[in-house]
Amino acid sequence: MPIKEAVRPGGRSARVQEAVHQAVRELQAVKSRDELTVPQVAELAGVTPSTIYRRWGNLAELVADVSVERMRPDEDPVDTGTLAGDLQAWGEQYLEEMASVPGQRALNDVMASADNGRRERCCRYSESLMTTLRERALARGEEAVPSLERLVDGVVAPMTYRLLYDRESATAANLRRWIVRALAVEDVD
Amino acid sequence: MPIKEAVRPGGRSARVQEAVHQAVRELQAVKSRDELTVPQVAELAGVTPSTIYRRWGNLAELVADVSVERMRPDEDPVDTGTLAGDLQAWGEQYLEEMASVPGQRALNDVMASADNGRRERCCRYSESLMTTLRERALARGEEAVPSLERLVDGVVAPMTYRLLYDRESATAANLRRWIVRALAVEDVD
DNA sequence: AATACAAACGCAAAATATTTGCTTTATGAG
DNA sequence: CTCATAAAGCAAATATTTTGCGTTTGTATT
Numbered sequence: 001m002p003i004k005e006a007v008r009p010g011g012r013s014a015r016v017q018e019a020v021h022q023a024v025r026e027l028q029a030v031k032s033r034d035e036l037t038v039p040q041v042a043e044l045a046g047v048t049p050s051t052i053y054r055r056w057g058n059l060a061e062l063v064a065d066v067s068v069e070r071m072r073p074d075e076d077p078v079d080t081g082t083l084a085g086d087l088q089a090w091g092e093q094y095l096e097e098m099a100s101v102p103g104q105r106a107l108n109d110v111m112a113s114a115d116n117g118r119r120e121r122c123c124r125y126s127e128s129l130m131t132t133l134r135e136r137a138l139a140r141g142e143e144a145v146p147s148l149e150r151l152v153d154g155v156v157a158p159m160t161y162r163l164l165y166d167r168e169s170a171t172a173a174n175l176r177r178w179i180v181r182a183l184a185v186e187d188v189d
Numbered sequence: 190m191p192i193k194e195a196v197r198p199g200g201r202s203a204r205v206q207e208a209v210h211q212a213v214r215e216l217q218a219v220k221s222r223d224e225l226t227v228p229q230v231a232e233l234a235g236v237t238p239s240t241i242y243r244r245w246g247n248l249a250e251l252v253a254d255v256s257v258e259r260m261r262p263d264e265d266p267v268d269t270g271t272l273a274g275d276l277q278a279w280g281e282q283y284l285e286e287m288a289s290v291p292g293q294r295a296l297n298d299v300m301a302s303a304d305n306g307r308r309e310r311c312c313r314y315s316e317s318l319m320t321t322l323r324e325r326a327l328a329r330g331e332e333a334v335p336s337l338e339r340l341v342d343g344v345v346a347p348m349t350y351r352l353l354y355d356r357e358s359a360t361a362a363n364l365r366r367w368i369v370r371a372l373a374v375e376d377v378d
Numbered sequence: 379a380a381t382a383c384a385a386a387c388g389c390a391a392a393a394t395a396t397t398t399g400c401t402t403t404a405t406g407a408g
Numbered sequence: 409c410t411c412a413t414a415a416a417g418c419a420a421a422t423a424t425t426t427t428g429c430g431t432t433t434g435t436a437t438t
Contacts, residue, residue: 011405013415033303034247039395048417053396055415058223060249060301112249112301114222123354149358153367157350158342164300165312169338178342200434202386228424237388242425244386 019045020052024066033105036063064113067106068122077129083137083145084179087155090129091175098163099170107163126156146182154182208234209241213255222294225252253302256295257311266318272326272334273368276344279318280364287352288359296352315345335371343371 023045027036038059042049056062077090097103110122130151137145146154155178162170212234216225227248231238245251266279286292299311319340326334335343344367351359 012403013405016416037395048419049396050398050418051416058396108303112303114297114301120354152350153347158346161342161346161349165309201432202434205387226424237390238425239389239427240387247425 016045016047016051017055020047020062021066021069024063028063028066028102028105033063033109038062060109060112061115061118063109064115064118067109068118070102070106071110071122071125073125073129077133079136081140083133083142084183086133086136087151087179087182088172088176090133091155091159091179092172094126095159095163095170095172095175099167111164123160126160127152130156144183151182155179205234205236205240206244209236209251210255210258213252217252217255217291217294222252222298227251249298249301250304250307252298253304253307256298257307259291259295260299260311260314262314262318266322268325270329272322272331273372275322275325276340276368276371277361277365279322280344280348280368281361284348284352284359284361284364288356300353315349316341319345333372340371344368 020041023041024036027041027044036059038052039049041059041062042052045052052062056065077086080086080089098107110119113119127148130148134145134148134151155175158178159170159175162174209230212230213225216230216233225248227241228238230248230251231241234241241251245254266275269275269278287296299308302308316337319337323334323337323340344364347367348359348364351363
Protein backbone atom coordinates (compact mmCIF):
# COMPACT_ATOMS: atom_id res chain seq x y z
CA MET A 1 0.00 0.00 0.00
CA PRO A 2 2.59 2.54 -1.07
CA ILE A 3 1.63 6.18 -0.95
CA LYS A 4 2.00 7.70 -4.35
CA GLU A 5 3.61 11.09 -4.37
CA ALA A 6 3.36 11.98 -8.03
CA VAL A 7 0.15 10.77 -9.54
CA ARG A 8 -0.40 11.15 -13.22
CA PRO A 9 -0.45 14.89 -13.45
CA GLY A 10 -3.28 15.53 -15.89
CA GLY A 11 -6.64 14.05 -16.63
CA ARG A 12 -8.76 11.68 -14.66
CA SER A 13 -6.31 11.02 -11.89
CA ALA A 14 -6.01 14.69 -11.10
CA ARG A 15 -9.75 15.18 -11.32
CA VAL A 16 -10.38 12.36 -8.90
CA GLN A 17 -7.80 13.70 -6.48
CA GLU A 18 -9.33 17.12 -6.58
CA ALA A 19 -12.87 15.81 -6.19
CA VAL A 20 -11.88 13.70 -3.21
CA HIS A 21 -9.98 16.50 -1.51
CA GLN A 22 -12.88 18.82 -2.07
CA ALA A 23 -15.31 16.28 -0.65
CA VAL A 24 -13.17 15.91 2.45
CA ARG A 25 -13.08 19.64 2.96
CA GLU A 26 -16.83 19.97 2.59
CA LEU A 27 -17.57 17.13 4.95
CA GLN A 28 -15.06 18.34 7.51
CA ALA A 29 -16.91 21.61 7.68
CA VAL A 30 -19.99 19.77 8.85
CA LYS A 31 -18.90 16.64 10.65
CA SER A 32 -16.51 15.87 13.44
CA ARG A 33 -13.47 13.76 12.75
CA ASP A 34 -14.86 10.44 13.83
CA GLU A 35 -18.10 10.86 12.00
CA LEU A 36 -16.19 11.12 8.77
CA THR A 37 -15.95 7.88 6.82
CA VAL A 38 -14.37 6.80 3.58
CA PRO A 39 -17.63 5.67 1.96
CA GLN A 40 -19.14 9.09 2.69
CA VAL A 41 -16.27 10.91 1.12
CA ALA A 42 -16.38 8.57 -1.85
CA GLU A 43 -20.04 9.18 -2.45
CA LEU A 44 -19.79 12.95 -2.28
CA ALA A 45 -16.79 12.87 -4.56
CA GLY A 46 -18.59 10.61 -7.02
CA VAL A 47 -16.01 7.89 -6.72
CA THR A 48 -16.02 4.33 -5.46
CA PRO A 49 -14.55 3.65 -2.04
CA SER A 50 -12.01 1.25 -3.42
CA THR A 51 -10.45 4.06 -5.37
CA ILE A 52 -9.80 5.92 -2.17
CA TYR A 53 -8.52 2.89 -0.33
CA ARG A 54 -6.17 2.04 -3.13
CA ARG A 55 -4.78 5.50 -3.41
CA TRP A 56 -4.62 6.71 0.15
CA GLY A 57 -4.78 3.53 2.17
CA ASN A 58 -7.15 4.76 4.81
CA LEU A 59 -9.01 7.75 6.13
CA ALA A 60 -6.20 8.94 8.36
CA GLU A 61 -3.80 9.29 5.46
CA LEU A 62 -6.42 10.94 3.32
CA VAL A 63 -7.28 13.64 5.81
CA ALA A 64 -3.60 14.13 6.56
CA ASP A 65 -3.02 14.65 2.86
CA VAL A 66 -5.72 17.26 2.72
CA SER A 67 -4.44 18.98 5.84
CA VAL A 68 -0.88 19.24 4.61
CA GLU A 69 -2.23 21.16 1.63
CA ARG A 70 -4.09 23.40 3.97
CA MET A 71 -0.92 24.22 5.86
CA ARG A 72 1.10 25.23 2.87
CA PRO A 73 1.72 28.96 3.16
CA ASP A 74 -0.22 30.67 0.43
CA GLU A 75 1.23 34.13 0.49
CA ASP A 76 4.66 35.62 1.00
CA PRO A 77 5.41 36.70 4.54
CA VAL A 78 4.97 40.41 5.10
CA ASP A 79 8.06 42.59 5.22
CA THR A 80 8.09 44.73 8.33
CA GLY A 81 11.60 46.02 7.93
CA THR A 82 13.29 43.96 10.63
CA LEU A 83 13.84 40.29 11.21
CA ALA A 84 12.25 40.51 14.64
CA GLY A 85 9.20 42.19 13.16
CA ASP A 86 8.92 39.68 10.34
CA LEU A 87 9.13 36.79 12.77
CA GLN A 88 6.51 38.30 15.02
CA ALA A 89 4.15 39.04 12.14
CA TRP A 90 4.47 35.60 10.66
CA GLY A 91 4.26 33.88 14.02
CA GLU A 92 1.16 35.70 15.13
CA GLN A 93 -0.64 34.79 11.97
CA TYR A 94 0.50 31.21 12.26
CA LEU A 95 -0.57 30.95 15.88
CA GLU A 96 -3.95 32.39 15.10
CA GLU A 97 -4.41 29.99 12.25
CA MET A 98 -3.39 26.96 14.26
CA ALA A 99 -5.33 27.91 17.35
CA SER A 100 -8.57 28.00 15.40
CA VAL A 101 -10.77 24.95 15.46
CA PRO A 102 -10.06 23.93 11.87
CA GLY A 103 -6.38 24.69 12.39
CA GLN A 104 -6.25 22.45 15.41
CA ARG A 105 -7.87 19.68 13.47
CA ALA A 106 -5.46 20.07 10.60
CA LEU A 107 -2.57 19.87 13.03
CA ASN A 108 -3.98 16.77 14.62
CA ASP A 109 -4.70 15.11 11.30
CA VAL A 110 -1.16 15.66 10.12
CA MET A 111 0.29 14.34 13.33
CA ALA A 112 -1.89 11.27 13.08
CA SER A 113 -0.42 10.30 9.75
CA ALA A 114 1.68 7.19 9.85
CA ASP A 115 3.68 8.62 7.00
CA ASN A 116 6.67 10.40 8.44
CA GLY A 117 7.38 12.11 5.17
CA ARG A 118 4.12 13.95 5.39
CA ARG A 119 4.88 15.40 8.80
CA GLU A 120 8.32 16.37 7.68
CA ARG A 121 7.03 18.04 4.57
CA CYS A 122 4.59 20.10 6.53
CA CYS A 123 7.46 21.14 8.70
CA ARG A 124 9.73 22.10 5.85
CA TYR A 125 7.27 24.86 5.15
CA SER A 126 8.30 26.63 8.32
CA GLU A 127 11.95 26.01 7.69
CA SER A 128 11.88 27.41 4.21
CA LEU A 129 10.00 30.37 5.55
CA MET A 130 12.71 30.95 8.13
CA THR A 131 15.26 30.79 5.36
CA THR A 132 13.37 33.43 3.43
CA LEU A 133 13.24 35.75 6.41
CA ARG A 134 16.92 35.22 7.12
CA GLU A 135 17.95 36.05 3.61
CA ARG A 136 15.80 39.09 3.65
CA ALA A 137 17.46 40.24 6.87
CA LEU A 138 20.92 39.60 5.48
CA ALA A 139 20.07 41.53 2.33
CA ARG A 140 19.02 44.43 4.50
CA GLY A 141 22.38 44.29 6.18
CA GLU A 142 21.05 43.40 9.62
CA GLU A 143 23.69 42.34 12.10
CA ALA A 144 23.76 39.21 14.20
CA VAL A 145 21.29 37.28 12.10
CA PRO A 146 20.93 33.91 13.78
CA SER A 147 21.58 30.71 11.90
CA LEU A 148 18.65 28.82 10.47
CA GLU A 149 19.19 26.13 13.03
CA ARG A 150 18.95 28.65 15.83
CA LEU A 151 15.80 30.18 14.49
CA VAL A 152 14.19 26.79 14.26
CA ASP A 153 15.28 25.72 17.72
CA GLY A 154 14.54 29.06 19.27
CA VAL A 155 11.29 30.08 17.65
CA VAL A 156 9.68 27.35 15.57
CA ALA A 157 10.33 24.57 18.05
CA PRO A 158 8.83 26.24 21.13
CA MET A 159 5.91 27.45 19.07
CA THR A 160 5.20 24.02 17.70
CA TYR A 161 5.75 22.43 21.06
CA ARG A 162 3.28 24.70 22.76
CA LEU A 163 0.73 24.31 20.01
CA LEU A 164 0.87 20.57 20.32
CA TYR A 165 1.16 20.14 24.05
CA ASP A 166 0.26 23.27 25.88
CA ARG A 167 -2.05 25.40 23.80
CA GLU A 168 -2.51 27.91 26.60
CA SER A 169 1.06 29.01 26.19
CA ALA A 170 0.94 29.41 22.44
CA THR A 171 0.45 33.16 22.65
CA ALA A 172 1.76 36.22 20.87
CA ALA A 173 3.35 37.38 24.11
CA ASN A 174 5.39 34.24 24.45
CA LEU A 175 6.24 34.39 20.79
CA ARG A 176 7.81 37.76 21.44
CA ARG A 177 9.96 36.27 24.18
CA TRP A 178 11.13 33.43 21.96
CA ILE A 179 12.09 35.86 19.27
CA VAL A 180 13.94 38.20 21.59
CA ARG A 181 15.91 35.34 23.02
CA ALA A 182 16.70 33.79 19.69
CA LEU A 183 18.05 37.09 18.43
CA ALA A 184 19.86 37.95 21.65
CA VAL A 185 21.75 34.79 22.39
CA GLU A 186 25.51 34.96 22.15
CA ASP A 187 27.19 32.40 20.00
CA VAL A 188 28.10 29.39 22.01
CA ASP A 189 29.99 26.55 20.39
CA MET B 190 -17.55 7.49 23.12
CA PRO B 191 -15.98 9.21 26.12
CA ILE B 192 -12.55 8.08 27.19
CA LYS B 193 -12.59 7.04 30.80
CA GLU B 194 -9.69 8.32 32.80
CA ALA B 195 -10.29 6.61 36.07
CA VAL B 196 -11.54 3.11 35.59
CA ARG B 197 -12.64 1.18 38.55
CA PRO B 198 -9.35 0.76 40.29
CA GLY B 199 -9.58 -2.80 41.52
CA GLY B 200 -10.88 -6.12 40.35
CA ARG B 201 -12.05 -7.14 36.93
CA SER B 202 -11.69 -3.78 35.29
CA ALA B 203 -8.07 -3.55 36.24
CA ARG B 204 -7.41 -7.10 35.19
CA VAL B 205 -8.94 -6.52 31.79
CA GLN B 206 -6.97 -3.36 31.32
CA GLU B 207 -3.74 -5.10 32.18
CA ALA B 208 -4.49 -8.07 29.94
CA VAL B 209 -5.31 -5.83 27.01
CA HIS B 210 -2.24 -3.66 27.48
CA GLN B 211 -0.10 -6.75 27.72
CA ALA B 212 -1.64 -8.19 24.58
CA VAL B 213 -0.92 -4.98 22.69
CA ARG B 214 2.69 -5.03 23.82
CA GLU B 215 3.15 -8.61 22.77
CA LEU B 216 1.58 -8.13 19.38
CA GLN B 217 3.48 -4.93 18.74
CA ALA B 218 6.70 -6.83 19.17
CA VAL B 219 5.75 -9.03 16.25
CA LYS B 220 3.51 -7.06 13.94
CA SER B 221 3.73 -3.70 12.24
CA ARG B 222 1.27 -1.03 13.18
CA ASP B 223 -1.23 -1.58 10.40
CA GLU B 224 -1.28 -5.30 10.79
CA LEU B 225 -2.50 -4.84 14.35
CA THR B 226 -6.27 -5.11 14.76
CA VAL B 227 -8.67 -4.83 17.64
CA PRO B 228 -10.07 -8.34 17.25
CA GLN B 229 -6.55 -9.75 17.41
CA VAL B 230 -5.75 -7.90 20.58
CA ALA B 231 -9.06 -8.95 22.05
CA GLU B 232 -8.44 -12.60 21.35
CA LEU B 233 -4.95 -12.61 22.80
CA ALA B 234 -6.18 -10.78 25.86
CA GLY B 235 -9.07 -13.19 26.29
CA VAL B 236 -11.66 -10.47 25.96
CA THR B 237 -14.39 -9.67 23.49
CA PRO B 238 -13.78 -6.93 20.96
CA SER B 239 -16.75 -4.94 22.15
CA THR B 240 -15.08 -4.52 25.50
CA ILE B 241 -12.16 -2.83 23.85
CA TYR B 242 -14.31 -0.66 21.62
CA ARG B 243 -16.39 0.47 24.51
CA ARG B 244 -13.47 1.30 26.69
CA TRP B 245 -10.96 2.74 24.26
CA GLY B 246 -13.05 3.65 21.25
CA ASN B 247 -10.66 2.42 18.63
CA LEU B 248 -7.24 0.97 18.01
CA ALA B 249 -5.50 4.33 17.75
CA GLU B 250 -6.57 5.34 21.24
CA LEU B 251 -5.69 1.96 22.64
CA VAL B 252 -2.14 1.92 21.33
CA ALA B 253 -1.73 5.54 22.38
CA ASP B 254 -2.81 4.57 25.87
CA VAL B 255 -0.24 1.81 25.97
CA SER B 256 2.47 4.07 24.62
CA VAL B 257 1.87 6.79 27.16
CA GLU B 258 2.52 4.21 29.84
CA ARG B 259 5.70 3.26 28.10
CA MET B 260 6.90 6.81 28.17
CA ARG B 261 6.42 7.34 31.85
CA PRO B 262 9.86 7.70 33.38
CA ASP B 263 10.51 4.67 35.53
CA GLU B 264 13.52 5.73 37.50
CA ASP B 265 14.71 8.92 39.10
CA PRO B 266 17.06 10.96 36.96
CA VAL B 267 20.71 10.48 37.84
CA ASP B 268 22.42 13.15 39.88
CA THR B 269 25.62 14.29 38.22
CA GLY B 270 26.27 17.21 40.50
CA THR B 271 25.31 20.00 38.12
CA LEU B 272 22.15 21.03 36.34
CA ALA B 273 23.88 20.94 32.98
CA GLY B 274 25.14 17.46 33.65
CA ASP B 275 21.75 16.25 34.82
CA LEU B 276 20.09 17.64 31.73
CA GLN B 277 22.63 16.06 29.46
CA ALA B 278 22.38 12.68 31.16
CA TRP B 279 18.63 12.65 31.09
CA GLY B 280 18.44 13.96 27.53
CA GLU B 281 20.86 11.45 26.13
CA GLN B 282 18.95 8.60 27.61
CA TYR B 283 15.69 10.04 26.36
CA LEU B 284 17.03 10.56 22.86
CA GLU B 285 18.36 7.06 22.73
CA GLU B 286 15.07 5.68 23.89
CA MET B 287 13.02 7.67 21.41
CA ALA B 288 15.32 7.09 18.49
CA SER B 289 14.92 3.34 18.80
CA VAL B 290 12.37 1.61 16.64
CA PRO B 291 9.91 0.91 19.44
CA GLY B 292 10.48 4.40 20.79
CA GLN B 293 9.65 5.91 17.45
CA ARG B 294 6.50 3.91 17.26
CA ALA B 295 5.47 4.92 20.73
CA LEU B 296 5.99 8.55 19.82
CA ASN B 297 3.94 8.17 16.67
CA ASP B 298 1.17 6.34 18.44
CA VAL B 299 0.85 9.05 21.04
CA MET B 300 0.80 11.76 18.43
CA ALA B 301 -1.89 9.92 16.53
CA SER B 302 -4.24 10.05 19.47
CA ALA B 303 -7.25 12.27 18.96
CA ASP B 304 -7.29 12.81 22.69
CA ASN B 305 -5.37 15.95 23.46
CA GLY B 306 -5.24 15.11 27.11
CA ARG B 307 -3.18 12.07 26.39
CA ARG B 308 -0.54 14.01 24.49
CA GLU B 309 -0.44 16.60 27.20
CA ARG B 310 -0.06 14.01 29.91
CA CYS B 311 2.83 12.42 28.16
CA CYS B 312 4.38 15.82 27.98
CA ARG B 313 3.89 16.63 31.65
CA TYR B 314 6.34 13.86 32.34
CA SER B 315 9.14 15.94 30.87
CA GLU B 316 7.95 19.04 32.63
CA SER B 317 7.82 17.43 36.01
CA LEU B 318 11.24 16.03 35.36
CA MET B 319 12.54 19.49 34.58
CA THR B 320 11.01 20.68 37.81
CA THR B 321 12.82 17.99 39.72
CA LEU B 322 16.15 18.88 38.17
CA ARG B 323 15.57 22.57 38.84
CA GLU B 324 14.79 22.01 42.48
CA ARG B 325 17.80 19.84 42.83
CA ALA B 326 19.96 22.57 41.33
CA LEU B 327 18.46 25.20 43.60
CA ALA B 328 19.04 23.00 46.63
CA ARG B 329 22.68 22.69 45.63
CA GLY B 330 22.86 26.44 45.55
CA GLU B 331 23.59 26.71 41.84
CA GLU B 332 23.31 30.20 40.43
CA ALA B 333 21.31 31.37 37.45
CA VAL B 334 18.98 28.42 37.40
CA PRO B 335 16.63 29.01 34.47
CA SER B 336 12.89 29.09 34.95
CA LEU B 337 10.92 25.98 34.16
CA GLU B 338 9.46 27.72 31.17
CA ARG B 339 12.90 28.46 29.81
CA LEU B 340 14.08 24.92 30.28
CA VAL B 341 11.07 23.62 28.43
CA ASP B 342 11.37 26.10 25.58
CA GLY B 343 15.12 25.82 25.40
CA VAL B 344 15.73 22.12 25.83
CA VAL B 345 12.58 20.03 25.76
CA ALA B 346 10.97 21.82 22.83
CA PRO B 347 13.89 21.60 20.41
CA MET B 348 14.48 18.02 21.41
CA THR B 349 10.88 17.07 20.83
CA TYR B 350 10.72 19.06 17.64
CA ARG B 351 13.75 17.35 16.20
CA LEU B 352 12.55 13.93 17.26
CA LEU B 353 9.25 14.48 15.51
CA TYR B 354 10.34 16.28 12.39
CA ASP B 355 14.04 15.96 11.84
CA ARG B 356 15.36 12.88 13.49
CA GLU B 357 18.84 13.38 12.08
CA SER B 358 19.29 16.38 14.30
CA ALA B 359 18.14 14.71 17.47
CA THR B 360 21.68 14.07 18.65
CA ALA B 361 23.59 14.30 21.90
CA ALA B 362 25.81 16.98 20.37
CA ASN B 363 22.86 19.21 19.61
CA LEU B 364 21.44 18.48 23.01
CA ARG B 365 24.62 19.92 24.48
CA ARG B 366 24.11 23.11 22.50
CA TRP B 367 20.54 23.47 23.62
CA ILE B 368 21.55 23.06 27.23
CA VAL B 369 24.41 25.51 27.02
CA ARG B 370 22.18 28.11 25.45
CA ALA B 371 19.36 27.58 27.88
CA LEU B 372 21.70 28.03 30.82
CA ALA B 373 23.58 30.93 29.28
CA VAL B 374 20.77 33.19 28.17
CA GLU B 375 20.41 36.50 29.98
CA ASP B 376 17.04 37.32 31.36
CA VAL B 377 14.98 39.16 28.81
CA ASP B 378 11.49 40.33 29.60
C1' DA C 379 -22.29 -9.50 56.27
C1' DA C 380 -26.14 -8.68 53.45
C1' DT C 381 -28.23 -5.70 49.96
C1' DA C 382 -28.70 -2.46 46.43
C1' DC C 383 -26.76 -0.10 42.66
C1' DA C 384 -24.21 0.80 38.75
C1' DA C 385 -20.24 -0.03 35.97
C1' DA C 386 -18.10 -3.09 33.03
C1' DC C 387 -18.19 -7.33 30.54
C1' DG C 388 -19.85 -11.13 27.33
C1' DC C 389 -22.42 -12.64 23.51
C1' DA C 390 -24.31 -12.52 19.11
C1' DA C 391 -26.78 -10.22 15.49
C1' DA C 392 -26.77 -6.23 12.57
C1' DA C 393 -24.66 -2.58 10.34
C1' DT C 394 -20.46 -0.73 8.23
C1' DA C 395 -16.26 -0.61 6.45
C1' DT C 396 -12.35 -2.72 3.92
C1' DT C 397 -10.16 -5.81 0.74
C1' DT C 398 -9.78 -8.13 -3.51
C1' DG C 399 -10.28 -10.14 -8.27
C1' DC C 400 -11.64 -8.85 -12.51
C1' DT C 401 -13.22 -5.60 -16.04
C1' DT C 402 -13.30 -1.17 -18.19
C1' DT C 403 -11.57 3.41 -19.25
C1' DA C 404 -8.49 6.95 -20.25
C1' DT C 405 -3.80 8.87 -20.65
C1' DG C 406 0.80 9.29 -22.48
C1' DA C 407 4.40 7.25 -25.36
C1' DG C 408 5.79 5.62 -29.67
C1' DC D 409 -3.56 6.17 -34.46
C1' DT D 410 -2.39 2.29 -31.75
C1' DC D 411 -0.58 0.16 -27.83
C1' DA D 412 0.66 -0.49 -23.13
C1' DT D 413 -0.47 0.49 -18.69
C1' DA D 414 -1.88 3.17 -14.60
C1' DA D 415 -5.87 4.19 -12.41
C1' DA D 416 -10.90 3.67 -11.80
C1' DG D 417 -15.27 1.05 -11.54
C1' DC D 418 -17.96 -2.81 -9.91
C1' DA D 419 -19.41 -6.31 -6.89
C1' DA D 420 -18.57 -10.26 -4.07
C1' DA D 421 -16.07 -11.77 -0.12
C1' DT D 422 -14.06 -10.49 4.40
C1' DA D 423 -13.30 -8.07 8.29
C1' DT D 424 -14.43 -4.60 11.39
C1' DT D 425 -17.27 -1.95 14.37
C1' DT D 426 -21.61 -1.02 16.61
C1' DT D 427 -25.49 -2.17 19.40
C1' DG D 428 -29.13 -4.28 22.39
C1' DC D 429 -29.66 -7.05 26.14
C1' DG D 430 -28.68 -10.18 29.84
C1' DT D 431 -25.07 -11.31 33.37
C1' DT D 432 -21.25 -10.59 36.31
C1' DT D 433 -18.73 -8.06 39.66
C1' DG D 434 -16.91 -4.20 42.15
C1' DT D 435 -18.38 -0.52 45.50
C1' DA D 436 -21.05 1.84 48.74
C1' DT D 437 -24.54 1.61 52.36
C1' DT D 438 -26.65 -0.11 56.16
